[in-house]
Amino acid sequence: MKDEKHVGFQLEDWQIEERKYFVSLISxxxxxxxxxxxxDLCCGLGxxxxxxxxxxxxxxxxxxxxEVLEIACHQCYSLVLKSDMRExxxxxxxxxxxxxxxxxxxxxxxxxxxxxxxxxxxxxNDGVFFVSTNHLFPELEGSFIAHGxxxxxxxxxxxxxxxxxxxxxxxxFFARKEESSL
Ligand SMILES: C[S@@+](CC[C@H](N)C(=O)[O-])C[C@H]1O[C@@H](n2cnc3c(N)ncnc32)[C@H](O)[C@@H]1O
Numbered sequence: 001m002k003d004e005k006h007v008g009f010q011l012e013d014w015q016i017e018e019r020k021y022f023v024s025l026i027s028x029x030x031x032x033x034x035x036x037x038x039x040d041l042c043c044g045l046g047x048x049x050x051x052x053x054x055x056x057x058x059x060x061x062x063x064x065x066x067e068v069l070e071i072a073c074h075q076c077y078s079l080v081l082k083s084d085m086r087e088x089x090x091x092x093x094x095x096x097x098x099x100x101x102x103x104x105x106x107x108x109x110x111x112x113x114x115x116x117x118x119x120x121x122x123x124x125n126d127g128v129f130f131v132s133t134n135h136l137f138p139e140l141e142g143s144f145i146a147h148g149x150x151x152x153x154x155x156x157x158x159x160x161x162x163x164x165x166x167x168x169x170x171x172x173f174f175a176r177k178e179e180s181s182l
């Protein structure tokens with residue numbers, strides 16, 4: 001894997017490590033699969049898609065905002081599509097990983113289950129689901145279990161946005177779609 005922190009991604013070392021860990025979990029789940037394909041749910045400007053590409057992985061980005069997608073499609077080669085995270089326009093069992101960085105708090109808490117249901121549908125069995133969120137929904141952990149995921153790792157983190165300098169709290173979850181569930 002090429003380390004891309006020097007080419008303007010504005011990611012700190014721990015953020016790059018987090019992304020590497022996500023990819024390592026996918027590789028563990030699919031040791032014999034030649035093509036890892038990641039959905040960057042709410043991809044924004046395509047920063048993470050570009051990083052995944054630089055590691056030789058296939059990615060697809062979706063976002064509700066046409067404006068950010070216009071920038072994303074100039075930043076990276078991956079396909080980007082306008083869609084709502086509650087309705088993912090892909091077939092069942094398509095992706096090996098879904099990366100949802102800093103986005104699920106943009107919808108009402110009562111609708112987070114719709115996103116989890118959609119992610120479960122589009123992930124292959126044993127596929128890996130990453131969520132980071134600024135709101136520490138107390139019942140988020142339960143939502144993973146209720147929607148057929150097992151949590152591999154979770155933590156609460158305090159960090160400072162390197163661009164704005166604003167201090168944040170994040171909840172971070174790495175989960176796996178359970179084959180036998182639902
Ligand atoms: C804080 S940004 C995070 C972007 C990117 N994941 C990152 O980490 O840089 C949140 C993104 O969620 C998108 N978004 C908000 N509501 C959405 C929805 N209902 N469906 C899909 N994308 C949505 C916004 O357009 C924005 O690009």
